[in-house]
Amino acid sequence: MEQDQQILARITEMVENERKLRTSLSAGEIDSATERRRLGDLERELDQCWDLLRQRRAKTEYGENPDEAAVRPSSQVEGYLE
Numbered sequence: 001m002e003q004d005q006q007i008l009a010r011i012t013e014m015v016e017n018e019r020k021l022r023t024s025l026s027a028g029e030i031d032s033a034t035e036r037r038r039l040g041d042l043e044r045e046l047d048q049c050w051d052l053l054r055q056r057r058a059k060t061e062y063g064e065n066p067d068e069a070a071v072r073p074s075s076q077v078e079g080y081l082e
Contacts, residue, residue: 003067007053014046044074051077 018039025035048071055069 004053004056007049011046011049014042018042047077048074
């Protein structure tokens with residue numbers, strides 16, 4: 001469960017970074033192209049973290065070792081949305 005807490009902490013950190021990016025854009029500190037690029041990177045990493053957490057929870061629920069869960073490529077995780 002400690003690993004799950006670390007993943008959740010990373011998710012919280014990324015959400016805060018997302019908020020800071022939006023604030024930086026509205027304050028004129030970065031341009032919209034920079035914001036879009038950085039937000040895209042954050043969103044892909046967030047999706048991977050959520051996917052890893054879901055994998056870990058599913059393995060735990062079914063009596064498997066959650067440490068066998070692995071980060072999947074963003075191309076695979078992003079494909080779930082389609």
